[in-house]
Structure formats: structure tokens, C-alpha cells
Amino acid sequence: MKIKRLFLLISILCFSLTFTACGESLYTMSDEEEAIIVAYASKAVSKFNKNQTIGIANARVKPGELDEDYEATSEGTTENQEEEATEPEIDPVTGEPIITDSDETEGLEETVEDGSTDSTSQGLSFTKAMDIEGVEFTCLEFDVSTEYKTNNFALTSVSGKQYVVLSIEAKNTTDKSIDFSQFSKKTYSLSLNGGEKTNNQYTPLSNDLANYNGILAAGDTKSFVLVFLFSNSSVENISSLELFVTSDGTTRGTTI
Numbered sequence: 001m002k003i004k005r006l007f008l009l010i011s012i013l014c015f016s017l018t019f020t021a022c023g024e025s026l027y028t029m030s031d032e033e034e035a036i037i038v039a040y041a042s043k044a045v046s047k048f049n050k051n052q053t054i055g056i057a058n059a060r061v062k063p064g065e066l067d068e069d070y071e072a073t074s075e076g077t078t079e080n081q082e083e084e085a086t087e088p089e090i091d092p093v094t095g096e097p098i099i100t101d102s103d104e105t106e107g108l109e110e111t112v113e114d115g116s117t118d119s120t121s122q123g124l125s126f127t128k129a130m131d132i133e134g135v136e137f138t139c140l141e142f143d144v145s146t147e148y149k150t151n152n153f154a155l156t157s158v159s160g161k162q163y164v165v166l167s168i169e170a171k172n173t174t175d176k177s178i179d180f181s182q183f184s185k186k187t188y189s190l191s192l193n194g195g196e197k198t199n200n201q202y203t204p205l206s207n208d209l210a211n212y213n214g215i216l217a218a219g220d221t222k223s224f225v226l227v228f229l230f231s232n233s234s235v236e237n238i239s240s241l242e243l244f245v246t247s248d249g250t251t252r253g254t255t256i
Contacts, residue, residue, distance in 0.1 A: 124252055124253065124254045125254060126138060126139055126168075126243070126254045126256070128252065128254070129243065129244075129245045129252040129253065129254035130186075130245055131245070131247065131252065132178065132180075132183055134172060134173055134174035134176075134178055135170050135171065135172055135173070135178060135216065136170070136171045136173055137168060137169070137170050138168065138169045138171075139166055139167070139168050139243075139256045140167045140168065140169055141166075141167050142164055142165060142166050142167070142238075142241060142256070143164070143165045143167070144162055144163070144164055144165075144235050144238070145162060145163055145165070146162050146163070147163065148163045148165055148227055150205065153203060153204065153205055155201065155203070155227065158229060160231060160232055161229050161230060161231055161232065162229070162230060162231075162232060162235050163201070163227055163228065163229055163230075164190065164192070164227075164228045164229075164230055164235060164241075165225055165226070165227050165228075166190070166225060166226040166227075166228075166241075166243070166256070167223065167224075167225060168209055168223070168224040168225065168226065169221060169222070169223055169224070170209075170216065170221065170222050170224060171220070171221040172216045172217065172218055172219060172220050172221075173219075174218055175218045175219070176218055177215050177216065177217050177218055178215070178216045179215055180212050180213055180214055180215070180216060181213035181214075183247070184211070184212075184213045185247060186210070186245055186246065186247045187199065187200075187210070187245075187246045187247075188200040188209070188210055188226055188243065188244065188245055188246075189228075189243075189244045189246070190226075190228045190241060190242070190243055190244070191241070191242040191244070192230060192234045192235065192238055192240070192241060193234070193237075193238060193239055193240055194240065194242070195234060196230055196231060196234040197244075198228050198229060198230060199228075200226050200227060200228055201227040201228060201229055203225075203227055205225065207222070207223060207224050207225055208224065208225060208226070208227070209224035209225065209226050210226060212224065226243075240255060240256075241255070241256040242254070242255050242256070243256055
């Protein structure tokens, strides 16, 4: 009986403490304090948003920043703010960085017509662009005509177009013969005045550089040609020629 009475007294005491509001009252926050907590919570959530590539690492609020008439100034700019200014703009829908035209073109390699990438080093010499060790290359001249003929071969005229023929000299500067068959997969394209760009024309000529697979003896010099076809408008007032040599997926450019 005593145990039952003791248990009843303890229950009544606990009930009384629960409903008599004993203890300290809850802290009442000001409007500014509530705004700070809301700002911190929203920034903390956005920091861990999987669709947002850049989270906010600092939830501090500047004095007066929550006021309606607050205006940001450039005074007191911190290093962190300067770093934030360089970060890409985020698309509010996808959460992905917005890439501008300048971002897309920066460091971008040009894709040439055969699908390889153009990692050209502009200003290379003709010899460097050809990249055949021990052989010096020189473009002696170029000729423009409506048709191209040799003793046993002819490229007939094409309406609205003209041929540009490069006369090239190659010299073996080594004391060993050089087999050109290992370089037969090189391809060539030519640009006039920094504009129209076209690949070389196929010819069965034995001195066509694009098809030559013979042997260049030590110390020997051989004359070659490369033939290209351009529109009439492109060959008017030619001021510059740029030759592009592609091999093993790499293109090297040289100004002739």
C-alpha cells in the first residue's frame, strides 16, 4: 500500500511540473535575429544542393545588409569576394555553370576536314611543319591558272574555280637515304589570305608531294608540287598563303 501511495505522489508531482510552466521561458528573438537565422539556413541548404556546383561557404551577414535600403559598395572588398567574382554564373534552373562564347573558344583546338584536331603552332618554318627529320623544305613559288597541265597529265578547268600550284624543293641534309613511304599518310590543306581553306587535289604525278613514296638519297634535292583548287574570288589579290600539314592526328601550320 505504501508503495502504491509513493508511486501516486511521484506521478502527481511530475504532472504538476509539466503543466505549471516551471523553468525559464523561451527566448524571444528580434526580427533581425530571425532574419539572420533564415539567411544562414537558406545558404546552408544551397551549399549542399547537388545541382549547384558552387556552394556558399560563408553565411555571415554584413551590418545593415538585411535593411531594405542597403546598398552594396566596393569599399572593404575582401580576397574571398574577389575570388567569387571570377566564378562562373550559375543557371538557376539546371544549377550548371553558364559558359560564354569566350569560355568555349579559349584553348579550343580547330577540327580539320578529315576529323583530326588542329594543334598548329603558327609561324613554323616549312621544314618544321613537314616534320621529316633530315629534310629541308622550301616553297619556291606558286602559280594560279584555270587548268594544270604537264607532259603526260592534265587537270582540266572547273567552272568558277582556279588551280593554285605550289612548287616545292626538298633537300636531304643527311648522309643517309630517306624513305618517303613512311610519310605517305600526310595530308595537306591550303588557306588563302586567311580565308578559304581547301585540301590538295589528287594527281598521279611522281613528283606530287602528297603521293611520293620514293627514296631521297643522301645529299640529293628533289622538286615537288602540291595542287589546290579555289574559287575565283579567293585567288584575287593573294597576299598570304598558309599551308597546313596533318599527320598522326596533329596539324602544323606554316606561312608561305
